[in-house]
Amino acid sequence: MSKTTRGFIYSGLIYLAIGVILGSLFSFFPDLAVLRTVHAHLNLVGFVTFLIFGVAYHILPRFSGKPLINEGWAWAQFWLANISLAAFLSFMTIGIFSKVPGMMLLQGLSGVLLALSFLMFIVIMMTTLLRKVPE
Numbered sequence: 001m002s003k004t005t006r007g008f009i010y011s012g013l014i015y016l017a018i019g020v021i022l023g024s025l026f027s028f029f030p031d032l033a034v035l036r037t038v039h040a041h042l043n044l045v046g047f048v049t050f051l052i053f054g055v056a057y058h059i060l061p062r063f064s065g066k067p068l069i070n071e072g073w074a075w076a077q078f079w080l081a082n083i084s085l086a087a088f089l090s091f092m093t094i095g096i097f098s099k100v101p102g103m104m105l106l107q108g109l110s111g112v113l114l115a116l117s118f119l120m121f122i123v124i125m126m127t128t129l130l131r132k133v134p135e
Contacts (some may be wrong), residue, residue, distance in 0.1 A: 001058055011082055018076025032095050038089055041134030045085055045114070053081070053113040053121055061128055069128040077120040085111035 019042035026033050061068045068074060087110035095103035 002068075002074070003095050004071060004078050005054045006056040007075075007078045008050045008057065008081075011078075012047045012050035012054060014043050015085075016051060019043040023042050026064060035093065038092055038096070041085070041089060041092070046089075049118075050081070053078075055075060056121075056125065064129050066128055066131060069124060069131065073120070073124050077124060080113060080120065081117035084110050084117055088114055103124060 018117070022035060022039050022042065026036075026039075037113055057068065057074055087108060091103055091107035091110055094100055095107055
């Protein structure tokens with residue numbers, strides 16, 4: 001298993017753990033329910049999507065019989081996705097609890113970077129799966 005695959009699977013499991021803990025805290029501290037959006041992003045983007053990335057990087061090239069186009073690009077996508085998601089969640093949380101000027105802009109910029117990491121995944125997968133490999 002490649003370091004990118006392991007990285008996405010492990011980080012996805014970490015995001016799941018944080019999401020479960022946060023969701024559980026809602027029962028004990030109802031005021032934290034304002035973080036529902038953070039909780040949803042932790043679980044849907046952090047866990048579900050990152051796990052899909054990890055599994056896809058491992059399985060799709062093997063099923064297609066074509067090696068991944070570039071492991072370095074995949075590793076860069078891993079870091080861009082993790083850094084931008086962590087920033088997005090941090091800026092969202094700060095924005096919920098305080099009215100720091102510019103927080104929405106920072107949240108938006110980190111969201112754009114997260115979307116770019118998703119597009120990067122699409123490009124890496126499409127170029128891997130659609131290229132012709134000599135037999």
